[in-house]
Amino acid sequence: MRTVSRTRPREPAEPVPDAARGIPDATIARLPVYLRSLTSLCDRGTVTASSDELARAAGVNSAKLRKDLSYLGSYGTRGVGYDVAYLRYEIARQIGLSQDWPVVIVGVGNLGQALAKYAGFRSRGFRIVALVDADPGRVGEALEQLRIRPLAELEALVEQHQVAIGVITTPAGAAQDVADRLVTAGVTSILNFAPAVITVPDGVDVRKVDLSIELQILAYHEQRKLAHLATDVGESA
Amino acid sequence: MRTVSRTRPREPAEPVPDAARGIPDATIARLPVYLRSLTSLCDRGTVTASSDELARAAGVNSAKLRKDLSYLGSYGTRGVGYDVAYLRYEIARQIGLSQDWPVVIVGVGNLGQALAKYAGFRSRGFRIVALVDADPGRVGEALEQLRIRPLAELEALVEQHQVAIGVITTPAGAAQDVADRLVTAGVTSILNFAPAVITVPDGVDVRKVDLSIELQILAYHEQRKLAHLATDVGESA
DNA sequence: TGGGATTTGTTCCCGCGTTCACAAGCTCTT
């Protein structure tokens, strides 16, 4: 009975991409935070930082930070810490920020406009190459050196600019249709701000940001605080 | 060994708060999604729905949905399903949406404006009662029947409107200071859109929404897709 | 009234992520 790759999730025979193979999702979600902290330290002239310092800057546990970084490789020096500039470069590279990502925004309402004007995207490796809206009254309007395009041109714009990432800021009702069209046109990653559940084929990544839900989660905790207060008072009586 | 149908792990002596004691965070985060699905079904005239139907509408597994709902209590009927309107009311109540939550927005830039204009908040139990900005040039400007107030009035506004939830949409540099002042003024829940890690005392909840980070996570997966494509081609050769 | 069909509520198990704790390894001083 040979121990073929069955019951063996990871093969130690991999040449290099071994590190990139299985970075946990939870770690991926934190890498951008580390990146931001490193950039901040870098700008301040810091050359070296320990895991403890980095962890404090990023708002996490130092053990977690070390384990996260260990998935990328061994970029620290024992007894010293991490070279800030080097680590920053490595994280940026492995996240995929050494290149510029063209992005299309569909739905130029309040939120779509705000995103289009937000300078933080450009400085972090994302370039908004097209704004699309279904409202004919808004088509043609200029915004941040871009002219709003009609929904009909969506597919052409995606292909023309080789867009891989689409942002949906439409009303809920239009979200699924827009998502379908984005996927058909070749987009394989979607950031969905519409308050709707959208389904996509395998191989397409969707991340959802729902502002109302965030507030509702806070409201739940607020209510619990009030309830706790009440029972505490009751108990002390 | 009698198969007594009891073996009850829960004490039936508790009045009500037993259920509310330990709802997992992951479940809390999904309840608003269920709520939205239920509202949608309700508007469509649906009276009863099975866990399978609800789960599909919410984009989750039916077992997960049943378990989530079981934390709230037994609101379903075996062999039938859930009463849509009743379940909707119960979730709304337990989340804390039977009351209106006053909210203050600090930082009326692109995003702050978009949030102020967003109608979805009001319809979901949140009322924006104040807009605050540090820029004297913007103070006084009217937005959605609210006049932008100077940062100096923050504390007074929080107290006046009994604000428990604050939204930070300032630049990163101002976020920690604003958070400190919000907390001092009595705010115990913060929704932070600023690309900065903010620290708050125990008992204060912070949720962070970082748009750049969401895109960066997508970028990582995009890059991996490209890499996979390359290695697949290589392997097939 | 009883049996079958249906659907919930729950238990059990598994895998992921977090945290602790420590060995390995580097630097600096004496």
Add this chain to the structure above:
DNA sequence: AAGAGCTTGTGAACGCGGGAACAAATCCCA
């Protein structure tokens, strides 16, 4: 040159959440 003092990288333990599977409970129909 050797040891003291740090700091990283990681093995192991633990707790939480997800999913399958099943028993309990309700409805429907003959």
